[in-house]
């Protein structure tokens with residue numbers, strides 16, 4: 001036992017999921033269609049997400065839609081929460097599906113069946129002393145808002161979101177004290193379909209609509225922070241950033257500068273606005289060079305300034321290595337932002353470069369910049385698991401991945417970083433966001449479901465289940 005490894009008292013150990021990736025029940029309880037419901041399964045999904053012109057229509061002849069049933073948490077949440085409790089979770093990060101509460105996004109009154117479902121989930125969590133950490137919007141915008149309003153391009157969506165936020169804050173004010181606004185808000189820079197609710201059309205310039213949509217989300221985020229503090233004074237509300245530390249391939253200043261500028265743009269533009277309460281100076285040059293002119297209402301900038309978030313949550317899976325002029329053929333396909341191969345790192349089966357030290361670098365960079373509490377709300381290894389004849393699943397690779405990242409979190413705490421907690425992604429196997437696959441598994445809990453939709457949905461404890469249980473029980477000292 002290494003005494004040094006114990007984490008601060010009250011550290012929030014847990015796991016993370018999102019409604020659209022595990023609930024299923026996509027038509028039940030009067031739920032409306034959301035973006036994830038119309039995304040097909042398999043590699044086609046990634047292509048759609050990255051190519052222009054997606055129309056948000058389903059084509060059941062051609063594709064399957066894995067989020068419709070997902071892992072059926074909608075009916076099995078009691079069993080699943082009991083397993084989370086068995087691992088000793090202190091918190092459980094989940095999201096509310098906007099379309100369960102406002103099926104079309106535009107209704108004046110919320111849908112009681114949807115509200116009641118989350119009451120049951122929160123009550124079940126509290127039965128075991130697990131605090132929910134709730135994302136208000138995790139790639140789950142109502143399709144109706146996409147089709148009728150062009151997603152977050154439209155200012156009107158701010159009003160719809162504010163109504164939704166106020167309804168859930170009021171309803172769950174005695175049940176939820178940790179809130180997150182938009183999941184991986186900055187992912188909209190690369191994949192506007194999921195985060196911003198619109199596809200870039202071939203003929204149009206992506207810059208103006210993307211940043212206008214971000215502006216609307218920043219306003220909506222500040223309105224949510226304001227409402228949260230008014231309705232639940234003791235609650236904390238954070239932003240959620242997809243963070244990918246970006247290294248220069250070598251010490252050529254051209255490459256160092258390129259890596260620095262890419263990193264600043266992707267990792268900190270949104271966080272700067274949500275945490276510091278103002279647009280960063282560096283973005284003005286970008287706006288000028290791309291002829292971006294934001295439409296704002298009087299009072300927007302004051303609102304953003306007055307209601308920054310209380311903490312910063314983020315996902316961390318990989319790092320990225322960059323050079324200004326990339327040689328052809330030496331790029332990393334899997335990494336969300338590409339980049340060149342890092343000779344010091346191995347990659348997951350999906351090509352994501354595994355870099356535990358990058359998490360320590362991230363934590364230090366974030367804390368230096370903002371001096372606000374941090375929360376690692378996603379991290380993990382997507383891998384294929386094998387069920388042995390005796391039913392066991394020996395996922396030592398996953399244990400190793402998570403162990404190495406926990407060690408680096410502890411180092412960062414020693415460095416002086418204020419870290420609230422750790423909720424590894426997909427604590428129970430669920431549908432992958434980028435590829436819609438079940439076979440890209442992250443869980444401590446195995447779910448018997450395959451890419452073709454077959455399977456009994458039975459849950460099994462993987463080897464990592466008991467390992468993580470011991471980690472939590474020892475507050476990070478038994479790893």
Ligand code: BG6
Nearest residue numbers: 018184315382431432433434435
């Ligand atoms: C994050 C998302 O990008 O990464 C999750 O917030 C997602 O929704 C996770 O599932 C892992 O990505 P993927 O594509 O492997 O599911």
